[in-house]
Amino acid sequence: MTRKNIRIEVPVLARVEGEGALELNIIGGKLHDLKLRIYEPPRYFEKLLEGRAYTEVADMVARICGICPVAYQMSAIQAIEHILDVDSGPWVRAMRRLMYCGEWIESHALHIHLLAAPDFLGFNGIVAMAEQYPDEVRRGLKLQQLGNRIIELIGGRSVHPVTVCAGGFSAAPNSEQARLLLNDLKNAVADAHTLLQWTTTFAFPNNPQNFTCVALHHPEQYPMNEGRIVSSQGLDISIDDYQQHFQETHAVHSTALHSHLNGKPYLVGPLARMNLNHAQLPKPVKAILEASEIHFPSQNMFHSMVARAAEIYFAILEAIDILQQIETPAQSAVPVTARAGMGYGCTEAPRGILWHRYELDQQGNVVSAIIIPPTSQNQARIEEDLCWSLEQFGLAQDDDALRLRGEMIIRNYDPCISCATHFLKVKVTRS
C-alpha cells in the first residue's frame, strides 16, 4: 500500500449555494484532519429580528435566502401563529402547501440540473452538459420556471414573496393566472415523470453508510408544512420539543453552527424525508421507483438526487390537486391580535427541516428569535460523510480525483451555505 502525506485545499467549492471551502490533511495515508469551512460572514438575522414587530418577520426572514424564501416564511409564520393562537383555516393551509410545492420544484430542479447532474454525466458544469443534453436541460429550466410561477401566483413574486402574513395572505391568487398555471402543470407531468426515470439511470457510486435520518412526518400526507419530528432511530416528538433533543455548537473553523441529535450527527433533507415518508408518495411516483434499481429507504447519499426528482414529481401532482380544488375565499387572512408568548415553527425546506422559535412581547414585538436552517443541521453529517466516504474512495487516489469526489459528496446535501451562516452570539447594547 502506498503511504503518502498530502494536503488538499479546495479554496472555493464549486456548484454549491454560497461560499465554502474544504480542507483535508492526510498523513501517512490516513485522514488526519478534515474541515468544511464556511467563510461567508455571519448574517445576524436572529439579532436583527429583535425589537421588530411580528408583522415584519415574514418579510425579513425571506431575505435569508433567495432560493428558499418560502421555507423561512412558512416556519416563521407557523411559530408566530402558535403564539397568537391563530387557526388560519383550510384554504390558507392549502395555499401554503401549494407555495411550498413551488419552492420544492424550483429548488430541486435548479439543484439537479445546474449543480448535481453534470457530475454524473462527466461534465464540469451545465453549459457543457447542455451541448450534449439540451432537451434535458431545457426540461429542467422549464420545471424550475414552473416552480417559480407557483410561488409568484401565491406570493406576488418568486424571490422574497410579499403576501405571506400571520393569519394567511395579504391577497388571494388571481383566478385566471391560477387556471393558466394549472394547465401548464398538467402538461408538465410527463416532464416530471421522465426526469425521475432519467435520474434513476445514473451510475451512482455504491456508497451505503450509517446515518440517522430526521424529518417531519404527517399521518395523512407527505410532509411539508406540518407534522411531528421523527427519526430513523425511533424519535417521535412535537416540534416544540426540538431543543430538548437537538444541540447546536459552534465549530471553530466555521461561521455556521453544527447540530447533533443526542450527541451524534444526523441527516435532514430530501433523502431523509424520502426514507421516512416514501410510503405516502402518490402511486405514479412510487411506480417509477419500484421499477428502478433505486429503493427507499436508502443509505446511499448519492440517491439524494433521485429523492429530489421524486419530490418534484410529487409536488407537481400535489399542486395540480390543490389548484383543481381551489376556491376564492371570503377573506385571504383571518384577523389576528398581538399577544406575548413563545412559539415554534418547523417546516420542510427543500434542504430539510427548518426550525424557528420566537418570543413576542405584549405588543407583538420580537424579544428573541432562534433560526436553525437545514444546512446548519447537516454540517456535522457532511464532515462525517467526507471522512468516511473519502477513506472508502481511497486516499491513494490523485488529488484531483479526491477533490472532485469531495465536492460530489458535499453536493449530495445541496448545502445552502448562505442560509447556514445566520448568526453568532452577539451582545447588543441599545440606548
Next chain:
Amino acid sequence: MKPIKVIGIGSPFGQDQLGWQVIEQLQQSLAASSRRQQLRLLCSDRPGLRLLELIKDTTAVILIDAIDNKACCGQILQLDRSQLLHTEHPLSSHAVCVSEVLSLGQALGELPEEIVLFGMCVDIADAQPIARQHIHQLCNHIQHYIDQSLMPH
C-alpha cells in the same frame, strides 16, 4: 416583425439600479417616437436563469447593466456577443451571472441573432445616486445603436 427587447437588469437599489433608470429614461425619450412600437422596454431584478425566458421571441436584445469598477465610474462599455459569452463554470446558483446564462443559452441554441450589453462602470458600494448626466449619456449611446445598427433607415 418581432419587437427588439431592451432589458435593464440588476437590483432596483443603489448604483446597481442603472438598468432600471435607463429604461425609465428611454420610456420618456421614446414615448413620441415612431420606433416605440418596435421596441419592448422592460426591467428585471437580477433575473439569473430567468434571463433566458426574457430574451426569447425576439431577433435582437439590448441588455443594460451596471458594471462594478469604481476606477472608471461613468465609462460606457458596449459588449457584443463574442465578448459576452464565456464558459467559466458558475460557482453557485446564487452567483449565476449574465455571461454564464448567455453561454447556456448559446449551448441550447436559444440566443437571438443580435445581442449586446451596454454597461456603465459604477461603484456598487456607493450609496449615492448615479449622476443624471451619466444616465443621459448611456441612453444616447443606446438610442444611437438602435438607430444605426438595428433600425437603419
